[in-house]
Amino acid sequence: MAILLPLTLGFLCVFVWLRKVGSRESGLPPGPPTMPLLGNLHIFPTEFAHYKFSEWARTYGGIYSLKVGPGTAIVLTDAAAVKELMDKRSGSTADRPPMHVADVVAGGLNMVLSRYSESWRTLRKTAHTILTPQASAKHLPIQLAEASQLLHDILCRPEGFYNHIRRYANSVILSVLYGKRAPRYETRETTAFFRAQHEWELVLEPGATPPIDLIPILKYVPERWAKWKQDCAKTREMQRKLYFGLLDETKERLGQGEENGSFMEEILARQDELGMDREMTGYLGGVLIEGGSDTTSYYLQSLILALVAYPDAQRKAQEEMDRVVGDHRMPTLDDLEEMPYIRAMILENHRFRPVAPLLVPHGALADEEYKGFLIPKGCTIFVNMWGIFHDPELYDDPENFVPERYLLSENGTKPGVDGSDLRPNLPFGVGRRVCPGIHLAQNSININAMNLVWAFNFTPDTDTQGNPIPLDTLDYHKGILTGPRSFKCKITPRSAGKADIIEHEFLEAADTFSKFEFGLSEEDKEFVMKSRARH
Template identity: 50%
Template sequence: MSTNISTGVALAFLAWIIIRLTKAGTRQSGLPPGPPTLPLLGNLHVFPKTRAYLKFTEWAKVYGELYSLKAGPANVVILSSPRMVRECIDVKGAATASRPLLHVSELVSNNLEFSLIQYGPTWRSMRRAAHDILSQQACMRHLPIQHAEASQLTFDFLESPELFYTHIYRYTASVIVSVVYGIHCPRYHDSLVDELRQITREFQQLITPGGTPPIDIVPILKHLPERVAPWKARCRHLRARQLKLLLSLLDTCENRRKTDKRNGCFMEYILDNQDRYNLDREQTAAFGGSVIEAGIDTTAMFLQFFVACMIAYPEVQARARKDIDDVIGLNRTPQQDDIENLPYLRALINEIHRFCPIAPMGIPHASTADERIGDYMIPKGTTIVINIWGLYRNEEYFEDPDVFNPERYLQSPYGMKPGVNLTGLRSDYMFGGGRRICPGMHLAFNSITLNTMNLLWAFEFNTAKDPNTGRPIPVDPHHVTDNLLLSPEPFQCNIVPRSDKKAEMIRNQFANAKATFDLFCA
C-alpha cells in the first residue's frame, strides 16, 4: 500500500512539474496579444537574433501598438506608438521606472551602471546628482569647453577630412571627459580615449543579445564555473580595467581640487557635495563613468548619421546651409544661441533622430507593480521595451515615415501628421521616457547643435567618386552596423571648405581655443 501511495505522489508531482513547464511559455489571460507561443519556450523560437527592432516593428503591424512576447516564463511588452509610451512609461512612471536585472552588469559594474541600475535608493541618489549637474541651466556653464572642442573638430575636418570618423569620436570622447572630469583629450589615439573606447565597446558586446548565453532567462547558467563559462572571465577582466580607469580619473579630479586648480567640471561639484548624494567612492566613480559611457557613442553616432544624411540628401543640405548663411552671415562663426533662429536646422536634427534612431529599442524598463493599460494587465516583473524604431515609423502618427523629410517638424512640433491628438505627446522619444528619460539630453543637444551649425557653415559634403570609374559612390544612412547601438557603416565622402576665408576663420578660432584647453590638462 505504501509503495502505491509513494508512486502516486511521485506521479502527481511529475504531472505538476509537466503542467508548470507547459504553462511556462504560455501567454497568461489579460496580457496584450502577440505571436503564438510554444510550451516552455514561449516566443523564444521566433525571437530575432539580429536587428530585432525590424521584427518588432513588423509584429506591431499585426498585433498593434501594445503587444506581448513570452521569453520562456518571462513577460515582455513592446510599445510601438507615442500614445503607448505616454500611458505606460510617462504617466505610470512610478511603476515602470526600474530596469531588468542584467547579470553581466552585476559582474562588470557591481550593478552600479546608472542607466541599467534597478529603481531604488542608489539610483535615486545618482538621479539627484544627474539632475543637479545635467540640468539645462547647469549645462550652460560648460559651453566654453564645448565651443573649444567643437572648434577643434572643425579644424580637424579642415586638415584631414578623410579621417572624419575618428575626428568625430575624438570630439565626443574629449568633450564628455572634459565636462565630467576636466580632462581634454587632444588626439584620437590618446591613451585615455583608447581605453574608454575599448572598455565601452567590450561592455556593449557583452550586453548585446548573443554576447553571452541567455543567463537572465536561464538563471542556472549564472552558477557555471568560469572554466566552462568564458564570458565570466571577460566580465572579471573588464571590471578590473574599468574600475582602475574610473578611480584614476576620480583621483585626478581630487588632486586638482586639493591644489586649487579647479576648472568647474561635473565631478568637482559631486565631490564638493558628497553629503547630499550619499555615494561611496566606488559609486561616485561608477556614476561618473556611466555619464561618460552614455555620452561618447550616442553623440558620435548622431554626427556620423548627420554627415551621411547630408550626402544622401543634398537638397536638404543646401536648404539648411542657406538658412545658416542668412542668420550668421560671412563675418563670424556660429554661436550656441544662433540655433533659436534656425528652425529648419532644428527640424533637420529632429528628423535625423527620427529617421536614424541610434538606440532603436532604447533601454528596457521593468515594472515593479501590476498596472492596467486599457483592457490589458501588465504584471509586476514585466520587461517593457520602447520600440523607438517602430514608434517613429508608425503610419498612424507619421506621414510617409520611410521618407527623410525635415519639413514634417516645421508643420508640427512633433513631426506628426495633421489630425493627430498631440495631448501629452513629445518629440524626444529617442531619449527614453518617464523617470528614466536620459538626464544628459541637454548636454547632448548643445553638442549636436554646435557641431551641425559649425559643419554646415564651414563645409560642403559631397559624394566621393570611384577612382576607377569616376562614378559617385552612394551613401545610404540605413546601411548600419548590427550592434546594440546603430551607427552608419564607414563610408567615403568628399568634404571641402566652402571658402578660403572660412578656412582662415576656422584656424583662428581653433588657435583662440588654446586658453580654454589649458584649463583642462590632466
C-alpha cells in the same frame, strides 16, 4: 503502491506546470505564437532587435507581448501607450529588468541599468544636482572650443571625420566631468573609452547573451565554457581601469589645489553630503562618460551620413544658414531661433536614426492595466522608438530623411494625424529614466549641427571612374546604442573665407583649452604644439 501514487501525481503536476511555462497568460496583450517552455525565446532576435520588433508591431499592434521562457516582455510601439505608461505612470514603470551581466560588470552601480533602488536614487539625485541647465550652461565655453577643434580637425584631415567626431564628444565630457581634455583621438583615455564601450554595448545588446536572468542555473557554468563570462570580465577590467583612474587623478589634483570647475570636483568635495562612496562615485563618472561620448558621436555621424545621402536637405540647410549667418562669422546658439529648417533637420535626424532604437528596457514595479491589457509586475518593457519613428501611419515616407515634415507639423506627423503624444525630447528617454545629461547633449548637438552645415559641403565618395559610390544608410553597429559604421565621403570647405575663420577660431580657443590640458602624454603635447603653430 502507497509511494507510487504520490510520485505519479507529483510528476503529473510538474508536467502540467511545464506545459504552461512559455504560454501567454490570460489578459496579456497578443503576440507571436508561443512554444512550450520556450515561449517566444526561439524567435527572439539576437541582433538589431528593433527591426523584428517593428515588424511584429505591424502584425500584433502597438502594444504586444512576448513570452521569454516563464518571463514576459511587453513591447510598446504606440506613442499614446508610451506617454501613458512610461511618463504618466512612471512610478510603476521606472524599474529595470534583472540584468545579471550588468551586475557582473558594474556591480549594480551603472545608473542607467541599475534597479529602482536606494542606490539608484542617490546616483540619480547626484547627477541631477550637477547637470542642471544652469550648471550645463557654465560649460558652454569648453563645448564651443572643442567644436572649433572639430571643424579644424575636419578641415585639416577630412578623411578622419568619423574619429574626429568621437574625439570631440569624448573630450567634452572628460573636460566637463574631470577637467581633463583629449586633444587627439589617440589620447589614451579616449581610445581606452571607445574600446571598453564597444565591448560593453555588445554585452548589453538584447539577445546577445544567454537568458541568464530567466535560467539562473546558467550563472554557474564555468567561465571556460561561457564566453559571456569572459566578455563581462574583460569589460569590467577595462571600465574600472579608466573610470577609477580618472577619479583618482581628479582627487589628486584637488589635493594640490588645482581645481578647474569640473563636475567630479564638486562630487568629491560633497561626497558625504550626497551619500556617495568611492564605488558609486567612480561608476557615476563612468556612466556619464558613456552617456556623453557614444550618443553624441553617433548622432553627429548619422547627421553627416544623412547630409551626404540627401543632398537636397543639405542644400536647404545651407541656404538658410547663409541667409541668417552669412560668410563672415560662425553661427551661435542664439542663431538657431531664426533657423526653422535646421531645427527641423536636427529633429528629423533623431527620428530617422535614433541612437537608442529600443531605449533601455524598463521593468514594471506593479501590475498596470492599459486598454484592457495587463502589464504584469516584473515584466520587461521595451519602448520601440524605431517602430514609432518609422510608423507609416504617423509619418509620410518614414524611411527617408525629410526635415520638411517638422515644418508642416510640430512633431513631424502626417497632416491630420494627432502627434500630441510625441515630444521633441522622446529620444532621450521616458519617465523617471530620462537622460540626466539632456541639456549638455542638446547644446553639443545644436552647436555642431549648425557648424557642420555652415562650414562644409558633404558629398559621396567616388570610384576610380569618378562615379559616386552609394551609401548604405542602414549599415549600423549592433548594440543597445547604435550609430553608422565607418563610412567614406568627401568633405570640403564651402569657401576659403570660412576656412580662414575656422583657423582663427581654433587658435583663439587655446586659452580655454589650456585650463584642461594636464597630464598629457609627450605625443599629445607635441600634437598640441604643432596644431597651434601660427602660419
